[in-house]
Amino acid sequence: MLRPNQSPNMVVYPGDEDVDTVHLGAYTSGRLVGVASLYREPPPDSLRTTTAWRLRGMAVDKTLQGSGFGAALLRACLEHALQQGGTQVWCNARATAMGFYRSLGFSQKGDPFELPGIGLHHFMWRTLESSR
16 A cells, blocks of 8 residues: 555565554455554654654555545554553654644654655654543
8 A cells, every 4th residue: 555566575664573563454344445553663863762653654545545544543553652651653754644644743853855766755753642
């Protein structure tokens, strides 16, 4: 979904098998229509171990974008990180998805950057707060 022109072995990332890593899927009528992975990982500008989580590999079937599947996946990731004592979720967001992330409380930090073969991205993050 996210990188249809890459072979499956090119979308396996360091940390995919870590005990803290969570891979989520969204389904409709038994069909996988969205994915997201969440890793316990400090942001690149952090010099110390933190309680940050990295959102990676988030994608929704193009024909269903805007239908709420992505928002549901992202909210599930945020809730998981919060339940695990997380204080921040961050990601490298595609430039085309910035509005989506902003609508769910993420902020941009720094200048846009190019990921070779993938496109323009922005570092985005969101602080997590318990509603209790």
